[in-house]
Amino acid sequence: MSGYGQFCPVAVACEVFAQRWTPLILREIFAGSRHFNEIHRGLPQISRTLLATRLRQLEDAGVVMAGPAVSGGTHEYRLTEAGEEFRPVVEGLGAWGQRWTVRVDTNNLDAGFLMWNLQRRIAVDELPAQHLLVEFRFRGLPERHRGAHIFWLVLSRPDVELCLKDPGTDVDLLVDADLRAFAQFWLGDRSLNEVVSDKSVHLVGRGEWVRAFPSWLLRSHFSAVPR
Amino acid sequence: MSGYGQFCPVAVACEVFAQRWTPLILREIFAGSRHFNEIHRGLPQISRTLLATRLRQLEDAGVVMAGPAVSGGTHEYRLTEAGEEFRPVVEGLGAWGQRWTVRVDTNNLDAGFLMWNLQRRIAVDELPAQHLLVEFRFRGLPERHRGAHIFWLVLSRPDVELCLKDPGTDVDLLVDADLRAFAQFWLGDRSLNEVVSDKSVHLVGRGEWVRAFPSWLLRSHFSAVPR
């Protein structure tokens, strides 16, 4: 039923790749996720049952390998050589989405998802030498996404940690932002100047931390794709 | 239900592209099909209902445009600029399939499908100056695919026509072939010498027509992708 009955190379590739959720699972692995729960964090709306099924299918197709980590005992997923060669396809899909779609609407605004991705896009080399605690407060969340709206980022070179609970220590930089505007900034659709000027985003803290912010926050992988 | 609830560019692109049959419909249009029945010939296993639905969805997403032909009155589908930019993604999928899968098995051996694609891959410039009638006879068809097994290709520069009924005139070249072996040759998995040597394929006709055959038959679009 999931087959196409054609020997065309596009058809056989689609039988592996073009299943529901599969391209996004690969996106997560390309982005650096290795463990089941890590992959699941990037795909909160997939059921664990279906995620397990898809990972098994990818394993059977020779796209990922599952097993104990090379160093250390935990179970992990790795890409095979064949899986690695899906990267240009996923990149191509992302580039297309960046160029041709309106990406932020009220159906997909999710602060937790944004922060999970953001935490993976920190330029560690650009961070200040000392420990930094950044608090993110989001306003304007749609009712349907009843997730958290306050997050803390603990930046301690070279470590980055995302917290959902107040770490308790002093906040060095507060990012107080309208969620939609911040997502548009994240995706490259609006500049930081723009969203700060119209007061959608407030950066509160010592001047040097405010100035450093756009240096270490890399934004979305696709933010540089031209429209 | 078909959405992913994420503003990630990969996710929004997948909502358009990664539906069942959609990449193959785009492949057909990229390959040159313009009319509904033409697209359907390249996808014999999709129902007309579903093909119409998918084309409508692609139209709504701004990927194809439907309307009367620019020159002439018939209805036709054309790619928009956005649709054209899916081409590298489809190419990438085809290249992956060519490199990493076994493509010919008994579940997808379909002589009619092969001939429909073959007829689009003729190097018209390489054809002999005069009219040529080529007959293809396939052996070893799996029982489940009860399609035709004899086809005629009418080559009359610059026109190429595929016939399912005997045109009646004299055959200049007979291609008598095991279907599986010929499909493997078509896909670039085996050379013509190889399949002729082991008698899977017989070319019968005047020497000059036999020698010209591999010049004007271009094989699959992906046949040159390295394994």
Added chain:
DNA sequence: CAGTATCCGATGCGATACTG
């Protein structure tokens, strides 16, 4: 030729509960 309307059945998928 180029589709649409309607019906119905298979299966994809989520929810819940459970295990090593």
Added chain:
DNA sequence: CAGTATCGCATCGGATACTG
């Protein structure tokens, strides 16, 4: 933490018949 087993339903998609 990293999944699996089971159940039930929603929806996706095929078959058939019909239209401009």
